[in-house]
Amino acid sequence: MYDPKSLKAEEFIDHQEVLDSLAWADAHKNDSKEIDRVLEKARLHKGLSHREASLLLACDDPGVEKQIFELAKEIKQAYYGNRIVLFAPLYLSNYCVNGCVYCPYHYNNKHIPRVKLTQEQIAREVTALQDMGHKRLAIETGEDPVNCPIEYVLESIKTIYSVKHRNGAIRRVNVNIAATTVENYRKLKDAGIGTYILFQETYHKESYEQLHPTGPKHNYAYHTEAMDRAMDGGIDDVGLGVLFGLELYRYEFAALLMHAEHLEAVHGVGPHTISFPRIKHADDIDPNAFDNSISDDIFCKIIACARVAVPYTGMIISTRESADVRARALELGISQISGASRTSVGGYCDPERTDESSAQFDVSDRRTLDEVICWLMKLGFVPSFCTACYREGRTGDRFMSLCKSNQILNCCHPNALMTLKEYLEDYASPVTKLVGDKLITSEMTKIPNEKIRAFVEKNLVKISEGERDFRI
Numbered sequence: 001m002y003d004p005k006s007l008k009a010e011e012f013i014d015h016q017e018v019l020d021s022l023a024w025a026d027a028h029k030n031d032s033k034e035i036d037r038v039l040e041k042a043r044l045h046k047g048l049s050h051r052e053a054s055l056l057l058a059c060d061d062p063g064v065e066k067q068i069f070e071l072a073k074e075i076k077q078a079y080y081g082n083r084i085v086l087f088a089p090l091y092l093s094n095y096c097v098n099g100c101v102y103c104p105y106h107y108n109n110k111h112i113p114r115v116k117l118t119q120e121q122i123a124r125e126v127t128a129l130q131d132m133g134h135k136r137l138a139i140e141t142g143e144d145p146v147n148c149p150i151e152y153v154l155e156s157i158k159t160i161y162s163v164k165h166r167n168g169a170i171r172r173v174n175v176n177i178a179a180t181t182v183e184n185y186r187k188l189k190d191a192g193i194g195t196y197i198l199f200q201e202t203y204h205k206e207s208y209e210q211l212h213p214t215g216p217k218h219n220y221a222y223h224t225e226a227m228d229r230a231m232d233g234g235i236d237d238v239g240l241g242v243l244f245g246l247e248l249y250r251y252e253f254a255a256l257l258m259h260a261e262h263l264e265a266v267h268g269v270g271p272h273t274i275s276f277p278r279i280k281h282a283d284d285i286d287p288n289a290f291d292n293s294i295s296d297d298i299f300c301k302i303i304a305c306a307r308v309a310v311p312y313t314g315m316i317i318s319t320r321e322s323a324d325v326r327a328r329a330l331e332l333g334i335s336q337i338s339g340a341s342r343t344s345v346g347g348y349c350d351p352e353r354t355d356e357s358s359a360q361f362d363v364s365d366r367r368t369l370d371e372v373i374c375w376l377m378k379l380g381f382v383p384s385f386c387t388a389c390y391r392e393g394r395t396g397d398r399f400m401s402l403c404k405s406n407q408i409l410n411c412c413h414p415n416a417l418m419t420l421k422e423y424l425e426d427y428a429s430p431v432t433k434l435v436g437d438k439l440i441t442s443e444m445t446k447i448p449n450e451k452i453r454a455f456v457e458k459n460l461v462k463i464s465e466g467e468r469d470f471r472i
């Protein structure tokens with residue numbers, strides 16, 4: 001029985017409720033009165049239920065689609081402005097005991113080199129990432145309690161935060177590791193992580209069990225209930241995602257929103273982020289073997305409908321996607337992107353790893369971080385390396401209330417400009433610096449509060465004189 005407040009996976013992601021929602025969406029997708037009602041509600045910028053958002057996704061009327069896309073852009077602008085937060089993944093270990101059929105790290109893949117970084121190697125990787133300009137990382141590991149226990153992850157986080165190379169520093173470490181216990185989540189919280197990210201892969205239980213035939217990840221309930229344990233362990237920023245291509249996208253979309261509604265109902269705060277990964281070619285993995293792949297157009301529509309449904313949630317797209325798809329997605333609500341990612345363990349500084357023989361999947365956007373930054377600015381976005389909210393304790397519902405109170409222009413926007421200025425001074429090419437300095441000058445005029453504008457102006461000068469790390 002469907003119950004968003006239940007702590008049982010099969011009740012808050014009730015299969016019948018997903019099917020009923022899709023059937024309801026199909027029955028009403030040509031019902032202009034119902035669609036207008038949902039669009040009207042979406043215009044309030046307060047979000048939609050999983051059923052309402054599923055209706056928009058099901059409707060293929062070009063006029064309605066146009067309205068959804070416009071609304072997505074408008075909502076993104078209202079809550080997040082034109083800032084785009086940058087991050088990079090850092091692969092620590094690809095040892096894995098699971099049998100995930102879409103992932104090259106699966107246990108039965110005997111020809112992929114298994115690598116686990118030492119703390120010295122992690123420090124080198126972090127130095128390389130800092131030298132590009134990164135301030136925010138997402139650490140990634142396979143699941144292996146013996147080769148990659150929680151103690152190793154905790155020690156690695158400490159190492160990452162301790163590296164200070166030139167003006168570099170990693171100021172926020174997000175963590176994407178397998179579902180674990182409340183006790184381990186508490187340890188991660190105490191280690192100072194930002195968001196705990198765990199992709200559901202698929203919400204369809206039967207498919208989930210087939211796609212994860214062996215290993216601890218086979219347990220659907222344990223995986224699906226992980227975010228509740230993370231929140232019980234004190235982590236209030238959690239990141240959801242499904243791996244599009246594994247199951248029917250409309251099923252995943254409705255269930256993903258049901259998961260968000262569940263977190264809100266039980267913990268009083270929805271997901272901090274939702275990621276939008278699509279399955280990619282990798283060693284031992286042919287994406288064509290999965291017959292639920294989605295076109296770029298459908299992918300973009302999913303992103304737009306999600307933005308309309310969850311206005312306050314950060315939305316992430318990785319370098320799995322090409323520059324063209326990323327450009328489209330940025331217009332539809334994406335607020336965070338990765339840049340210059342390597343998906344192999346040790347890939348940032350070890351030339352032997354740049355052949356990607358241990359890569360998790362092929363990367364489509366292979367540009368340098370500087371190229372990505374310049375491209376973003378030319379598209380009219382403000383690249384941001386800001387990590388202030390998490391460092392000021394504005395996580396969970398405190399971040400959401402900042403977002404809901406529309407104080408972004410007085411808080412996040414100035415922080416974005418100051419961190420962009422740091423990037424321009426320390427890492428940018430001459431062309432990027434030129435484009436960036438011009439952009440900062442024009443963006444300064446958008447800060448409504450005079451005192452804050454003056455504060456930022458002063459700090460921009462200090463940054464050009466060598467001082468670092470200002471934030472509101």
Ligand code: SAM
Pocket residue numbers: 102103104140141142143176177178179198199201217242243277278279280281282285320360361
């Ligand atoms: N091992 C952790 C777990 O069990 O959740 C997560 C870390 S894994 C390095 C990060 C994510 O990569 C997975 O959750 C999966 O969605 C994604 N992934 C795996 N294989 C992929 C592929 N072939 N193409 C695209 N993404 C893939």
